[in-house]
Each structure stands twice: as C-alpha cells, then as structure tokens.
Amino acid sequence: MRTSSILSILFSTGARRTPSGLMFWPIRLYTALFSVWVLWAATFSRIDALSLTVVFLCLIFVPAFLVVGASNVSDRSKPSAIDWVLSGLAGMCAVYFIIKIPETATRISLLTELSTDQFIFASILIGLTLEITRRTVGLFLMCIVLFFIAYNLFGHLISGQLGHGLVTVGHFIDINVYTTDGLFGVPVRVAATYAFLFVMFGTFLEKAGGGDFFFNLAASLSGRSVGGPAKVAVFSSALFGTMSGSPTSDVVATGSVTIPMMKRLGYDKSLAAGVEVASSTGGSLLPPVMGSAAFIMAELTGVGYGEIVLAAILPAVLYYVGILTQVHLRSVRLNLAPLSSSDVPPLRETMQKGWHFLVPLAGLIVLLVMGYSPTMVAVFSAVAVWCVALLRPGQRMGVGLTIEALSDTAIRMIGVTGACAAAGLVIGGITMTGLASKFSYIAFAMAGDSAILVLLLSAVVTIVLGLGMPTPSAYVLAAVLVGPTLVNEFGFPELNAHLFLLYFAVMSAMTPPVAVAAYAAAAISGANPLRIAVVAMRFSIVAFVVPFMFVINPTVLQPFSGIAAFAVSLAITLACVLIAVASEIDWNGRSSQLIRIAMIISALLLVVPFPALKVAGAIIGLCLLFFAFEKSGLTRFRASHKP
Numbered sequence: 001m002r003t004s005s006i007l008s009i010l011f012s013t014g015a016r017r018t019p020s021g022l023m024f025w026p027i028r029l030y031t032a033l034f035s036v037w038v039l040w041a042a043t044f045s046r047i048d049a050l051s052l053t054v055v056f057l058c059l060i061f062v063p064a065f066l067v068v069g070a071s072n073v074s075d076r077s078k079p080s081a082i083d084w085v086l087s088g089l090a091g092m093c094a095v096y097f098i099i100k101i102p103e104t105a106t107r108i109s110l111l112t113e114l115s116t117d118q119f120i121f122a123s124i125l126i127g128l129t130l131e132i133t134r135r136t137v138g139l140f141l142m143c144i145v146l147f148f149i150a151y152n153l154f155g156h157l158i159s160g161q162l163g164h165g166l167v168t169v170g171h172f173i174d175i176n177v178y179t180t181d182g183l184f185g186v187p188v189r190v191a192a193t194y195a196f197l198f199v200m201f202g203t204f205l206e207k208a209g210g211g212d213f214f215f216n217l218a219a220s221l222s223g224r225s226v227g228g229p230a231k232v233a234v235f236s237s238a239l240f241g242t243m244s245g246s247p248t249s250d251v252v253a254t255g256s257v258t259i260p261m262m263k264r265l266g267y268d269k270s271l272a273a274g275v276e277v278a279s280s281t282g283g284s285l286l287p288p289v290m291g292s293a294a295f296i297m298a299e300l301t302g303v304g305y306g307e308i309v310l311a312a313i314l315p316a317v318l319y320y321v322g323i324l325t326q327v328h329l330r331s332v333r334l335n336l337a338p339l340s341s342s343d344v345p346p347l348r349e350t351m352q353k354g355w356h357f358l359v360p361l362a363g364l365i366v367l368l369v370m371g372y373s374p375t376m377v378a379v380f381s382a383v384a385v386w387c388v389a390l391l392r393p394g395q396r397m398g399v400g401l402t403i404e405a406l407s408d409t410a411i412r413m414i415g416v417t418g419a420c421a422a423a424g425l426v427i428g429g430i431t432m433t434g435l436a437s438k439f440s441y442i443a444f445a446m447a448g449d450s451a452i453l454v455l456l457l458s459a460v461v462t463i464v465l466g467l468g469m470p471t472p473s474a475y476v477l478a479a480v481l482v483g484p485t486l487v488n489e490f491g492f493p494e495l496n497a498h499l500f501l502l503y504f505a506v507m508s509a510m511t512p513p514v515a516v517a518a519y520a521a522a523a524i525s526g527a528n529p530l531r532i533a534v535v536a537m538r539f540s541i542v543a544f545v546v547p548f549m550f551v552i553n554p555t556v557l558q559p560f561s562g563i564a565a566f567a568v569s570l571a572i573t574l575a576c577v578l579i580a581v582a583s584e585i586d587w588n589g590r591s592s593q594l595i596r597i598a599m600i601i602s603a604l605l606l607v608v609p610f611p612a613l614k615v616a617g618a619i620i621g622l623c624l625l626f627f628a629f630e631k632s633g634l635t636r637f638r639a640s641h642k643p
Contacts, residue, residue: 014135015069031410056192058094061410136415182428194295208389213354227331229339241283250280274535322542464541466508474505
C-alpha cells in the first residue's frame, strides 16, 4: 500500500454537512441556543466546573454526529441511520448525566462501586468520544487513545520500568468519567469556557466582515512592495490565525484567496502554498488569543493567561520577523511581482470602512493588561464585535446573521471538543499509571543529564504526538507526558518549558509526513503536500530555534524586566535575523556558503549565556548583515519588472 493511501486512511475525516431541508432550523436553533447557554454559563451562572463540563460535553455531542459524517464520502445533505442512532445515544447520555450531576459531584471515586447504569452510560460516552474523535480529527488520534487505554488495562503485564499495577475496567471508567482527571478534565473545561468564547469572538468578527477588513489592511500595507502577495499572505494569515487558532482553518480561509493570487502573478505553486502554510501556522502562537492551547496552559501551570500572553509576544514577533525576512529576500532574489495597483485598496479607504473592527481588539488587549479573567475578556470581545457590527451603517448584523454566527460557533467547536475529550482520556490514563515519571526515566536513559539533548528529545516527542492532531490535543499530551521532566528534573522555568512544548505542538501542523496544514494548502494550490511542507519549514526555520533560545535564555520572555533582559532580547532578535538571512542568501561561488556558516556561528554566539560571546557575536553578525545586504541589493523593496 502506498504511503499516501496509509496517510489518507489515518488522517481523513468525516464529511462536514451544512444543515439543510427539514433538519436546517432544528440544528440551527439547537446549536445557537447552545452557544447562548455557554455565554450565560460563563457570565451569570454559578454552576460548578464539573457540572459545566458535563453539560457542555454531553449537549455538544447531540448534533455532532448529524453535522459530521462517518467518512469523507458520506452523504453531505442528510445524516444516515447510524448517525441518528449515535445522536440519540448522545441525547440519552446528556439526559442521564445531567440528571446525575448531584450524585456525580458527591460520590467518592473508587470507594463507591459503580452501579450498572453508571457503568453502561459511561461506556457509551467513551465510545461516542472515540467515534467523534475519529470523525473530526482522524483515525490516528483515535488509535493513540486506544493505545493508552490498552496500556492502562494491560500494562500490569509488562515487566520492568514501564510496567504498572493492575487497573481494572471499572477503575479505568471511574477515574476517566466520574472525576475531573479524565473525560471531564482540564481540556474539555477549557473548551467549554475560554476556547468556546474566543471562537465565538472570531466567528462574529468573520460574519461582520472583519476578515475582509484585515485582508485589505494587509494588502494596503504590503501589497505594493516586491513580493507583495506573499507579504499579504503573511500579514493576513497572522491576523486571521490569532482569531481562529487553527493552522488548517487559517490556510483554508486566507489561502483560498492568497494562493491563487500568487499563482496568477507567476509564483511557483509550492512557494505560494509554503508561504501560506508557514504564515498560517504561526497564528496559533500570536497573542492575544493564541488558540485554546494557551488557555489550557494557564489551567495546567497556574500561570495567569495575561502573563502567558505577555511572555509570548516577543517569540511570536520573532517568528514573523523570520518569515517576513525570508519572504522578502526570496522575493528580491526571484524578482517576484507586487500586487497590481488595482488590487491594492487605499489605506485611508480601508480604515474608513473598517476601523470599527480595531475597537474590540483594542478592548481585548486593554482588558488582558488590566488583569481581567480570560472568560470575561472573551465575553466582552464577542459582545463588542456584535455591537460594532450592529452599528455599522449599511452592513448591520441582524437577527438572522446573529443566529448563524451563534450556530457556527457551536459547530466549529465540535472538532476541538472531541479532540479535547480524547486528550482527557489520555491524561486520565497517564495519571493512573504514572507514565509521566516513566518518561523521565526514558529521557535520562537516552540523553543522560544533557539539557540540550533532553530538549531535542522533547521537541521530537511533541511533534510526533502532534502529527495530525489539533494544537490543543498535541500540547496537552506533551505537557502531561514531557512537561514534568523539563520542569521537575531539569529545572527549566515552568512557563518557558510549557511555551517550548506549545511551539512544537503548533509546528507539528506543517511537519512531514503528515503536515495537515500542507495538505489543506495542496488542495488549493495543486502542489505536492510534502513539497509544500518542506518549503513551509524552511520559511519557518526561526520558529524551530526560538523555543531553544528562550529556554536557554529565560529572560527573553520578560524583555522589559531590566537592562540585562532587554540586552539579551536584542541579542536573540539579531540571532533570528541572522538565521533567516543565512537560509536565503544564494550567490554564485563559495562566498555565500562561507557567509552562511559565519552567520550561523554568530547566531550561536548570541544565544549562549555568556555576555562576552554575545558581544562578539553581535559585532560579527552586524558586519555580516551589512556585507550581505550591500552585496545582494536586498534592501530593494520594488520589483524591477513583473514576471
């Protein structure tokens, strides 16, 4: 069997259905009312965390099987009989678990034996979770969950360090369903609060026309320079990605415009798609939203979300500085065309039509800095977008569009919720078996006491765990499995260690052989997905080294905490620019190779935690940059001709 066929089987998802016919209004109203309930529960309700999670997960599963088919060839117009059966089972589970909330909240796990009905409904709910995971994320994640379940139930048969005590089926179900350590744990709780509300914010912004405004703003700012379409892709994908939190969604949303635009102007299709994938992937790391993984990080580490956002600003800026530097250098070298004047909207006109959309974003940032909870910030932002859209002359968001936005929010959260529930099952298993401490044993056995080797091993493990997975699931698995080793055994600061893992969880979206974001771009560009992934990784080379930089130099995450921290941050910024330039210079002869090697050495000197070496690296690096830019004319921002 060909590799592409195997990947297709492992990572294909069910067909997405748009409600139509007789099922249109029932599903539309159900999902819209569900979104209203989540909004109410987050702001006015006094419901406890466990009850909130139970109600959220059970209710969102009801429409899930109706709007996501069993396979990619399922009927896209109406659900099958099995879909209705699974939806009915989800409804029964919802009624049962909601009725049993008081009993679930007060029972003592493992001391109180499960009744027959508790066992049956818990088993059904686990089965529904596995199936919705397969439909929304793919068979690969479901197989990972099944592997951990098998390890929980049969790991006592393994001798040596990886073995554990006996875990019965009843024990497994009790911990995973009737406590907050498994299915109803942190990942789903985050999906039910912060993540859902920020997705609502992004959905309302999109429905109100905010996506068009940000695209036009990006085109106004960068469209006239050499390589303008590629730079528009970078800016627009970054702005859209910070709202969507999903590299694949970002590629589909912005790439459907930017990739054909670049191809039309003569860009190679792999180059066009690679730029889009690299730019879209970084959106999940860009504050203030950063996707739902940042909220999960706040829950797991106890670090405030505002602190995480502030710490993530400089690394995210360096990510996009690297991409923009490489895109510009490649554009100059290939003399890639800018956008035509007719395709570049005037900045004044763009701002006049859409400046309103900057108000919710500004309010979001101000509230985060003031220390308000992420939940309240998300609620305010979503309501602010709705108010802005309601007041816009000629483009007001009426009742119909409001219902559509509420409904789409719930439908978009189905895949994220399924992945988070699956991650919860894995976390429950890891907690029961102590697998995290066993990973420490494996890490020490492979890398000894070398911090760099352990970081490399952690990066590889995180990327492997993230293949084909949504970022939140990949980060959760890495945080639970690898995080304790980095923090407890090697003494890395908790925030730095977890942000390190988040970066590589995000990077897994464009890392071969799976590279789900690249496959999404391939469908638009017609290029080979693996070739797209390679191009995207080259454009994102800074993103693969920045995490090591801020772990080795922890003050980078607090650049304004003192003169020394600011100086280190400047050194790291220069190192990133050197790496980006070194990856793109391409002159005839050996001089370019020598300059490239010298730049990489200078970057390494800037990273090591020794002030004298940093000074030497800065002097050498600045001289090399001056020479490289002068020799190549890389300061040119206009194309000499159109291809």
